[in-house]
Amino acid sequence: MPELNEKVASLFGSKTTSAEAPAVPNEAAPNPDDVEALSSHTGLERTLTSRHLQFIAIGGTVGTGLFLxxxxxxxxxGPAALLIAFAFVGAVxxxxxxxxxxxxxxxxxxGAFTTYATRFVDPSLGLAMGWVYWLSWALTFALELNAAGLIIQYWNKSLSVAIFIAVFWVIFTVINFLPAKIFAEIEMYLASIKVVTIVGFVILSICINAGVGDQGYLGFKYWHSPGAFKPDDIIVDSKPALGKFVSFWSVLVTAGFSFQGTELVGIAAGETLNPRKTIPxxxxxxxxxxxxxxxSTVFFLGLNIPYDEPQLMSNAKDASASPLVVVVRLAGIPVLPDIINAVLLTAVLSAANSNVYxxxxxxxxxxxxxxxxKFFKRSNKWGIPYYAVGVCSAVGLLAFMNLGAGGAVVFDWFLAIVTVAGLICWALTNIAHLRFMEALKYKGISRDDLPYKAPFQPYFSWFGLFFSSLIALTSGFQVFIKWETSAFFTNYISxxxxxxxxxxxxxxxxSKVVPLEEVDLSHNEK
Structure with a gap:
């Protein structure tokens, strides 16, 4: 196995080491405190707390997927399909x-994901998974920078998007060169704005549904007319029931994109104080x-907006296309659209900040x-991997491509990569966990002795693996109903x-699948 790892590493002139001695069955679980005494092999500093991890994940997750x-x-x-899709993907x-x-x-x-796939499954799988996941988040930075410029144009369309791409690129590049704890504090405040806004929107939605506003009392009015499910336009006439299911399945991709980033808690594991207690x-x-x-957001959106509202299908990228704005507009409440646009800007900027990290x-x-x-591991005295931050930040400059002719097509490809890449990595994380449990069993380590024991296993891992894979493979199923070659490659590029x-x-x-006896369960970073 060491020879295989070294051959992978030879691609880049670095060396992946294996455990000094092969693990043997009935291996005793190491002292849980050992990890606290180990310095990070990557040079990263353990300075983040539980609240930092939570807000980094919220900052990377709650963004354009939810708000637009x-x-x-x-x-x-339709509203019922939207609610069920988000609940189902939430289970995944x-x-x-x-x-x-x-x-x-x-x-x-x-970076968790790459390491676990490499250690527990196959070095080649870790390489492919890591680069796809890295590409998705690096490209998301470019997408969010462009979105920020478009959102600001809501107030003044004469201003060039390029101005704001440049300004925000500089700001977030600088922030990510600051010590991780300072970055996390800034991200915490930016993410807090989004949380407060959503809570406020839910309260407002309850009031609107109860009768405050121009529409009067709503209840479940729009679930009855125009309906709870909207059949897919392509097959609505021939098979209405199938059309409703097809519409529901198409929303799973949107839900998957919206939830992406929740797993970022694991990315920061290597910079976390007392990870055994903090991470769970x-x-x-x-x-x-x-x-x-x-x-709560999608439920009240479905209660207060009919699915045939024309503004929902708008191609706009600013507040005018946000369903939150549609709710307050239908209720006849002035001023709020500008406030929501400002929050939407904050959401996008918070996500962009988290993307670079x-x-x-x-x-x-x-x-x-x-x-x-291997130079990407180099860190400064604050534990900031400056080469890695610099390269990832530079990818954000691709946002300027959207300003040129044909740039929109390229950005559609970027968006497709981001959407499906997350689903691929979710599936592979479950594969890594299944392999992790097999290795524990082989080495005689009881899961009851782990710092955290996941419930409902291995059933939940199999569930997540199956449906993450299925949603990724069927993400562009519409092209098979009505074939379009360019749409096929756009949907399946990841x-x-x-x-x-x-x-x-x-x-x-x-390389081959790592034999169970060679699976590296050591606590230190190699």
Whole structure:
């Protein structure tokens, strides 16, 4: 196994080491306090607390998917389909989060996902998974920068988007070169604005539904007319029931995109104080916090907006397309659209800030595993991996591409990569966890002795693996109903990239699945 890891590492001139001696069955679980005494091999400093982890994840998750994407999803599928889709994907995310929590508390490392896939499954899988996940978050930074400029144009369309792309790029690049604790504090305040806004919106929605506003009392009026489910336009005439299911399934992709980022709690495991105690609490509060915010928001959106409202299907990228604005506009409440646009800007900027952090730590993890040039691990005296941050920030400059002819097409590809890449990594996280449990059993380590024991296992991991994979594979199923070659590649570009990376790594290294006796369960970063 060491030879395989070294061959992967030879691609970039670094070296992945294995455990000094092969693990043997009935291996005793190491002292839980050992991890606290170990210095990070990557040079990252353990300074983050549970609240930092929670707000980093909230900052990366609650963004355009919830504030903008839910409008189009409601308009294309109906309120009941939207609510069920978000609840169902929430269950998939829960399976990923508890799996990640069990691994991250036992082996707390930076960038988590790549390391676990490499250690527990296959080095080639870790390489492919890490680069796809890194690409998705690095490209999201460019997407959010562009979105920020478009949101500001809501107030003044004469201003060029390029101005704001440049300004915000500089600001967030600088912030991410600050010590991780300072970055986390800034992110905490930015994310707090989003949380307060959603809570305020839910309260306002209850009042509007009860009769405050121009529409009077609503109740479940719009669930009856125009209806709770909207059949897919392509097959509505031939098979209405099937059309409703097709509409529901299409919304799963939107829900998956909206929930992406919840797993960022695991990315920061290598910079967390007392990870064995901090991570389980952070993951639990992060998931349930985000799940509650999402479910309550989409529920009240479905109550207060009919799915045939024309503004829901608008192609606008500012507050005019936000379903939150549609709610207050239908209620006849002035001023609030401007306030919501300001919040939407904050949401996008918070996500952009989190994107640079998460993508840079994934790059550090890739370098530490021998899957990227080793200089990406270099950190300054504050524990900031400056090369990794610099490269990830530079990817954000791709936002300027959207200003040129044909740029919108390129950005559609970027968005497709981001959407499906998260689903791929969720599935692979569950695979890594299944393998982790097999290794524990082989080495005689009881899961009852782990710092955190995930419930409902291995059933939840199999559940998450199956449906994450299924949603990713069917993300562009509409192209098979009405074939369009360009749409096929747009929808499946992430899967194509992953297959190419994994296949290329397998051909180059000839790596195999890591034998159970060689699975590295050590607590320190290699």
């Amino acid at each position: 994407g839910t409008g189009g999803a409601l308009g294309s599928a 995310v829960y399976s990923v989060m508890i799996s990640l929590s069990e691994m991250a508390t036992y082996v707390p490392v930076a 609490s952070a993951i639990r509060w992060t998931f349930w916090g985000i799940f509650t915010l999402f479910i 998460s993508s840079s730590r994934i790059l550090v993890s890739l370098a530490d595993g021998g899957h990227a040039p 899967i194509i990239i992953f297959v190419v990376l994994y296949g290329g790594a397998k051909l180059w290294t000839r």
